Amino acid sequence: MQQQLQTAKMTSLTAKDKDRVRTFWKLAGPVSDDIGRDALARLVAVYPQTKGYFSHWSDVSPSSPQVARHGQTIMKAVNDAVAQIDDLKGGLLPLSELHAYTLRVDPSNFKLLAHCLMVVLAAMFPDEFTPEIHMAMDKFMAAVSLALSEKYR
Amino acid sequence: MVQWSDSERSIITSIFSSLDYEDVGPKALCRCLIVYPWTQRYFGAYGNLYNPAAIKSNPLIAAHGVKVLHGLDRAVKNMDDIKATYAELSVLHSEKLHVDPDNFRLLADCLTIVIAAKMGSAFTCDVQAALQKFVAVVKCLWEEFNGTLLPEVLSVSTVALYYSHVNKCMNKKLKKKCAYFRFY
Numbered sequence A: 001m002q003q004q005l006q007t008a009k010m011t012s013l014t015a016k017d018k019d020r021v022r023t024f025w026k027l028a029g030p031v032s033d034d035i036g037r038d039a040l041a042r043l044v045a046v047y048p049q050t051k052g053y054f055s056h057w058s059d060v061s062p063s064s065p066q067v068a069r070h071g072q073t074i075m076k077a078v079n080d081a082v083a084q085i086d087d088l089k090g091g092l093l094p095l096s097e098l099h100a101y102t103l104r105v106d107p108s109n110f111k112l113l114a115h116c117l118m119v120v121l122a123a124m125f126p127d128e129f130t131p132e133i134h135m136a137m138d139k140f141m142a143a144v145s146l147a148l149s150e151k152y153r
Numbered sequence B: 001m002v003q004w005s006d007s008e009r010s011i012i013t014s015i016f017s018s019l020d021y022e023d024v025g026p027k028a029l030c031r032c033l034i035v036y037p038w039t040q041r042y043f044g045a046y047g048n049l050y051n052p053a054a055i056k057s058n059p060l061i062a063a064h065g066v067k068v069l070h071g072l073d074r075a076v077k078n079m080d081d082i083k084a085t086y087a088e089l090s091v092l093h094s095e096k097l098h099v100d101p102d103n104f105r106l107l108a109d110c111l112t113i114v115i116a117a118k119m120g121s122a123f124t125c126d127v128q129a130a131l132q133k134f135v136a137v138v139k140c141l142w143e144e145f146n147g148t149l150l151p152e153v154l155s156v157s158t159v160a161l162y163y164s165h166v167n168k169c170m171n172k173k174l175k176k177k178c179a180y181f182r183f184y
Helices: A002-010 A015-046 A048-054 A065-083 A093-103 A108-124 A131-148 B006-017 B021-035 B037-043 B052-056 B059-077 B079-096 B102-122 B125-145 B156-169 B172-177 B179-183
Strands: none
Touching: A015 A048, A015 A065, A015 A108, A015 A131, A015 B125, A048 A065, A048 A108, A065 A131, A093 A131, A108 A131, A108 B102, A131 B021, A131 B052, B006 B059, B006 B125, B021 B037, B021 B052, B021 B059, B021 B102, B037 B059, B037 B102, B059 B079, B059 B125, B079 B125, B102 B125
């Protein structure tokens, strides 16, 4: 009972939201590498201020192979987050520490990447990415962002 | 003064010229009202918004979605003077309708997603960047006018348009309380 209460406080995802995310991810999961590459490329193309976080790469253009590879890395983490949807705070703790202490990415950028991810999902799955699925995925990414920001301060 | 490259201009013009406003407008507005339910606060007089099915089948919402796209179309046709194009509409939305400017970003995001769904793989990074720059410029200009222009600047035609619309929506009790309605 105590654990259930704690879980309820951690995330605003309802059981229906989680169901929708899991079901939709059965479609998106297998192509998550492509989704990740496209999403990060769009982030640096549409929001050039995010390039600053990747200034250690030789090529930060949307067509860069480094961007593509890192997009895949990010999506692997999102894949894992779907599997740990019942305990995002706990499951994403190591990543939260990484982002807070090492990378120090401003959390406002999580929203920008989440939006680019929604765009990719809409382009790849125009019929399946209904407003209801969009809302569930949007809430999920907001919960992921919150879990990632957990260790910031 | 916003600078548009030739490629940005051609991308924006091409997106809007191939859009079916009757389809995309309603879809974008419905998506915004469903994904961000707090935006429904501005549509209290639009009838049944109780659940996603009701929103999707609501004819007033559909009509307003089409109107929004036609409004954006005005900016597409006047990309070098969007500020003047939107002066009156901007004041209307901020001074009279009191729309939180951040809600325009939400609607813009939903429009981007609907257009992405329509265009699929043709909605490349460059196309998305151009579209989002366009909607961001529109949103900034709305914010600029938020509280900086007096209602007196509104032309008679815009005021008449606004009140004829509100007239249809507001109930009689509220109408009596509002002095403006004595003129319409």
